[in-house]
Amino acid sequence: MADCYLGVDVGTGSVRTGLVNANGELLARSEEKISRKSSKPGHYEQSSQEIWSAVISTVRAVLETSNTTRDSIKGIGFDATCSLVVEDKNGVGLPVGEDQDYDIIMWCDHRASAEAQLINTTKHKVLNYVGGQVSLEMQLPKLLWLKNNNNDLWVKSGNFFDLPDWLTYKATGSDSRSFCSVVCKWNYLVESNSKVIGWDKTLFRLIGLEDLEENEWNKIGKIILNPGSPVGLGLSKQAADDLELLEGTAIGTSLIDAHAGALGMLKGASNLVGNLGLVSGTSTCHMLLSENQNFVAGVWGPYWSAIIDGLWLMEGGQSLTGGLLDFIIQSHPAYSELVNISEPDKVYSALENRIEELRITNSLKDSSFLTKKFHMTVDFHGNRSPLADPQLTGSMVGLTVTKDLESLAVQYLATIQGVCYGTKHIIQVLLEEGHQVCNVTVCGGLTKSKLFLQTLVDVVQLPVHVPAENESVLLGASFLGMSAHKGISVKEVLKAMEKIPGVQNIIKPSQDEEVQKFHTRKYRVYRKMIDDQLEYRKMMEEGANSMNRT
Numbered sequence: 001m002a003d004c005y006l007g008v009d010v011g012t013g014s015v016r017t018g019l020v021n022a023n024g025e026l027l028a029r030s031e032e033k034i035s036r037k038s039s040k041p042g043h044y045e046q047s048s049q050e051i052w053s054a055v056i057s058t059v060r061a062v063l064e065t066s067n068t069t070r071d072s073i074k075g076i077g078f079d080a081t082c083s084l085v086v087e088d089k090n091g092v093g094l095p096v097g098e099d100q101d102y103d104i105i106m107w108c109d110h111r112a113s114a115e116a117q118l119i120n121t122t123k124h125k126v127l128n129y130v131g132g133q134v135s136l137e138m139q140l141p142k143l144l145w146l147k148n149n150n151n152d153l154w155v156k157s158g159n160f161f162d163l164p165d166w167l168t169y170k171a172t173g174s175d176s177r178s179f180c181s182v183v184c185k186w187n188y189l190v191e192s193n194s195k196v197i198g199w200d201k202t203l204f205r206l207i208g209l210e211d212l213e214e215n216e217w218n219k220i221g222k223i224i225l226n227p228g229s230p231v232g233l234g235l236s237k238q239a240a241d242d243l244e245l246l247e248g249t250a251i252g253t254s255l256i257d258a259h260a261g262a263l264g265m266l267k268g269a270s271n272l273v274g275n276l277g278l279v280s281g282t283s284t285c286h287m288l289l290s291e292n293q294n295f296v297a298g299v300w301g302p303y304w305s306a307i308i309d310g311l312w313l314m315e316g317g318q319s320l321t322g323g324l325l326d327f328i329i330q331s332h333p334a335y336s337e338l339v340n341i342s343e344p345d346k347v348y349s350a351l352e353n354r355i356e357e358l359r360i361t362n363s364l365k366d367s368s369f370l371t372k373k374f375h376m377t378v379d380f381h382g383n384r385s386p387l388a389d390p391q392l393t394g395s396m397v398g399l400t401v402t403k404d405l406e407s408l409a410v411q412y413l414a415t416i417q418g419v420c421y422g423t424k425h426i427i428q429v430l431l432e433e434g435h436q437v438c439n440v441t442v443c444g445g446l447t448k449s450k451l452f453l454q455t456l457v458d459v460v461q462l463p464v465h466v467p468a469e470n471e472s473v474l475l476g477a478s479f480l481g482m483s484a485h486k487g488i489s490v491k492e493v494l495k496a497m498e499k500i501p502g503v504q505n506i507i508k509p510s511q512d513e514e515v516q517k518f519h520t521r522k523y524r525v526y527r528k529m530i531d532d533q534l535e536y537r538k539m540m541e542e543g544a545n546s547m548n549r550t
Helices: 048-066 113-121 125-129 139-149 151-156 163-172 179-185 201-207 210-217 237-243 257-265 322-330 335-341 347-361 367-371 405-432 450-460 472-486 490-496 513-549
Strands: 004-010 014-021 026-033 073-080 084-088 157-162 189-191 195-198 250-256 275-280 284-290 300-304 312-318 375-377 395-397 439-444 464-467 503-507
Touching: 004 048, 004 163, 004 257, 004 472, 014 048, 014 472, 026 048, 026 472, 048 163, 048 237, 073 163, 073 257, 073 472, 084 139, 084 163, 113 139, 113 201, 125 189, 125 300, 139 151, 139 157, 151 157, 157 163, 157 179, 163 179, 163 237, 163 250, 179 250, 179 300, 201 210, 250 257, 250 472, 257 275, 257 284, 257 312, 257 439, 257 464, 257 472, 275 405, 284 405, 312 405, 322 335, 322 347, 322 405, 335 347, 335 405, 347 367, 347 405, 347 450, 367 405, 367 450, 367 513, 375 405, 375 513, 395 513, 405 450, 405 513, 439 450, 439 472, 450 464, 450 503, 450 513, 472 490
Parallel strands: 004 073, 073 250, 275 439, 439 464
Antiparallel strands: 004 014, 014 026, 084 157, 189 195, 275 284, 284 312, 300 312, 375 395, 464 503
């Protein structure tokens, strides 16, 4: 059999493995769900051992179902959510919550709010490279929280890994770290003109994490490699036995999951710059490569060589998108009725059919007009970009006592619109700071919705590209293994596939002026609702200060 590669993706709710050939075609995939626990409000934890077990299961399943022999697998790439794995000095996971088996603080965990605020008060130059302030979803706030709240764990700790790096460590025994992880989530500093500063001692000393300097920063990474670079000697004997693959199989340095998706979506692209990649799932990440180091307040980056060597990366994001749609649907009184009239995996299609029926019944030119009197902001889990405000919440205007399917359909549509207005807001600030955005490419769960794709293109007024292979994250992960096996950069991997079509469909904005004007008005309402919420917060803080004085 011809050379093949494995891409392994560890997401929020599942582990997936894809088998990809040398032309970047997905031949087979397998998926296994993984659990998460919430020991307290805002705390989310996972188990690294459960994740590795799911990696083993999905790799074996892909080989079996595709009838692929292990000697055909030439390289493996891993990606994962930017979650924090904690191990002791013997490589055993340490519990980060109440369950002894759960040694991962998840990306979406918001326990480190006070620590993030403390770091941001330093006004350190490192913060310029994360939109002006560190997010509580990043790793330094979480590390500081552990030190402040669990000193016993802190003393016992031996290694702190970003989950993508832990996977390559588990596969090879090499504790190198990915440039992607440390630059994007650990505040590893690369200044203008691509000058690598690395771990900045002044920041760590300011915030009370100076003990991480010991042994050349070994606990958080002293060997930093570019994405796709070979890790160690390849697959270790133990990992090879686990996965039923050959010892020494090339392992590529990892990427964060959204970054792997951005890489996969660039297959067949003639220009790497100006293509805004939306990697959608529970949340949505907005990835833009740039030749220039343009800072944008509230948007993470610019990150040097985080995906492609020699290019800067801007990373915007919405903390809850697909997950928010699930919440809106499942919490509505008409959810049980929706389930009764649709197949279990087709509730979205049923809702979108109902929206079309409502458009016809109400004699409307476009279904978007159904939300004329109903408005939403969608920051139910805080605003990651471009406001960088984790305390921001969602809001609705236009609620009534109606609880039928029509009400659910309108709320679902308004949620989709709100997600798209959030993306428009991110694009707007990128453009204002001199970045180039020529088109939008979308991968992940939201591409299954034609309603979402059409709404997005009508809102942002840019062509929206849908990749021929929707599993862009698996594709991007496999490119890392390909890079390691062939001894070339991921940029050269993409160059070799430049003439292989990567886009299946290009959706263009509606030319109907009424539709364009409707979304312009709705976007103004969206922005004003956010401004109003900030004003409400200010009013209540003034009241709290008054009560404290009496």
